[in-house]
Amino acid sequence: MELALSQTLSRQALSGSSPAWEALIRTHDRCVVLSLLAAGAPPQRAKELAHDAWARLIEQQRLGRLAEFELPGLAIRQARFLWLDELRARARAASGTVGEEALAAVADAQATAEERCLSADRLARARGVLDALPESSRRVFLMIYNNPDRPHTEVAAQVGLSVQRVRQILCEVRKRMREALEE
Amino acid sequence: MAFHPDDLDLYVMGALPDERCTVIEAHVSQCAECAARLAAEARLELQLHEVAAAASAATATTNAPAPSPATIASAPRRSERPVTRRRRRVAAWSALAAVAAALLAIGGARLLRHTAPSAPDPIVVVCPFDDGARACVDSARQHGLFVQFPVARPVPIYENASPAAGSIATAF
Numbered sequence: 637m638e639l640a641l642s643q644t645l646s647r648q649a650l651s652g653s654s655p656a657w658e659a660l661i662r663t664h665d666r667c668v669v670l671s672l673l674a675a676g677a678p679p680q681r682a683k684e685l686a687h688d689a690w691a692r693l694i695e696q697q698r699l700g701r702l703a704e705f706e707l708p709g710l711a712i713r714q715a716r717f718l719w720l721d722e723l724r725a726r727a728r729a730a731s732g733t734v735g736e737e738a739l740a741a742v743a744d745a746q747a748t749a750e751e752r753c754l755s756a757d758r759l760a761r762a763r764g765v766l767d768a769l770p771e772s773s774r775r776v777f778l779m780i781y782n783n784p785d786r787p788h789t790e791v792a793a794q795v796g797l798s799v800q801r802v803r804q805i806l807c808e809v810r811k812r813m814r815e816a817l818e819e
Numbered sequence: 820m821a822f823h824p825d826d827l828d829l830y831v832m833g834a835l836p837d838e839r840c841t842v843i844e845a846h847v848s849q850c851a852e853c854a855a856r857l858a859a860e861a862r863l864e865l866q867l868h869e870v871a872a873a874a875s876a877a878t879a880t881t882n883a884p885a886p887s888p889a890t891i892a893s894a895p896r897r898s899e900r901p902v903t904r905r906r907r908r909v910a911a912w913s914a915l916a917a918v919a920a921a922l923l924a925i926g927g928a929r930l931l932r933h934t935a936p937s938a939p940d941p942i943v944v945v946c947p948f949d950d951g952a953r954a955c956v957d958s959a960r961q962h963g964l965f966v967q968f969p970v971a972r973p974v975p976i977y978e979n980a981s982p983a984a985g986s987i988a989t990a991f
Contacts, residue, residue: 666833667868673831673861678854679844720958754869762870763877781871788834807828813870814863
């Protein structure tokens with residue numbers, strides 16, 4: 637989503653616009669769900685927690701407790717907090733108290749979630765992969781990953797490729813990136 | 820495994836139809852190995868967003884040719900998903916928007932009294948009132964969240980709250 641449009645929608649959402657909230661949720665929800673999956677949440681639970689996180693942000697806005705916010709970061713933090721709290725609750729239910737082992741498991745889950753922030757070194761390796769891609773592949777990659785709510789069909793039509801070819805490109809780029817980031 | 824290995828890539832990219840998503844979700848709920856793979860693919864997906872954002876920022880700085888976000892944002896949209904899935908998603912978001920509208924209507928008067936707060940009231944997230952309260956509060960604050968009744972007062976225990984949007988009024 638264009639930065640200016642995102643900022644406009646954020647302002648409208650802060651003033652209580654339901655359509656603005658809906659647009660922001662549609663744009664950023666997948667990243668929120670992905671962050672929960674990355675932290676080990678089961679898919680269905682990840683969707684539920686993401687929904688809960690959005691509902692809570694809307695509630696906070698209604699209560700006048702959001703002066704400003706950045707997305708998807710705030711929604712991701714809210715959702716991840718809910719997931720970690722659920723892990724704590726499970727640990728308590730299992731042992732009666734929150735023991736060191738359970739807290740360590742929660743900390744591990746949190747650390748895993750934080751791994752999405754790449755180090756400068758890994759970012760540079762990924763950038764090397766990106767620069768080495770054919771122009772058409774790089775263009776497809778940037779169009780898709782800079783616009784998470786944009787349908788692949790739309791990107792395919794714009795670049796003049798089939799949807800299958802676009803997804804093949806994405807899978808190839810993912811494979812190269814995975815290798816580069818895991819080195 | 821009940822699905823093709825590449826399906827996990829497509830799943831995290833949001834490129835699978837509903838029926839294949841259902842197969843994957845059912846499988847990973849029973850298979851720890853595939854659940855771990857799914858988590859890894861989700862992490863990679865987030866990292867790729869980060870890579871793309873960094874690349875575009877660098878490109879913008881050097882004024883090199885790149886896909887224009889403005890052009891992309893203003894382009895007409897078409898769905899890649901089956902109609903049923905799109906309808907379901909629209910229905911889900913419509914329901915959430917309806918909740919938002921109801922909350923806004925109910926709290927409209929109060930909202931007006933809170934317009935443009937210069938300093939946000941640090942009260943939002945609830946923490947359990949037990950041995951884990953301190954860690955919960957610390958964690959919430961580290962993540963930039965607001966905490967309701969930080970310590971020493973009874974709080975609505977979060978894990979008892981239903982994830983359904985309609986229950987949020989009782990959770991805060």
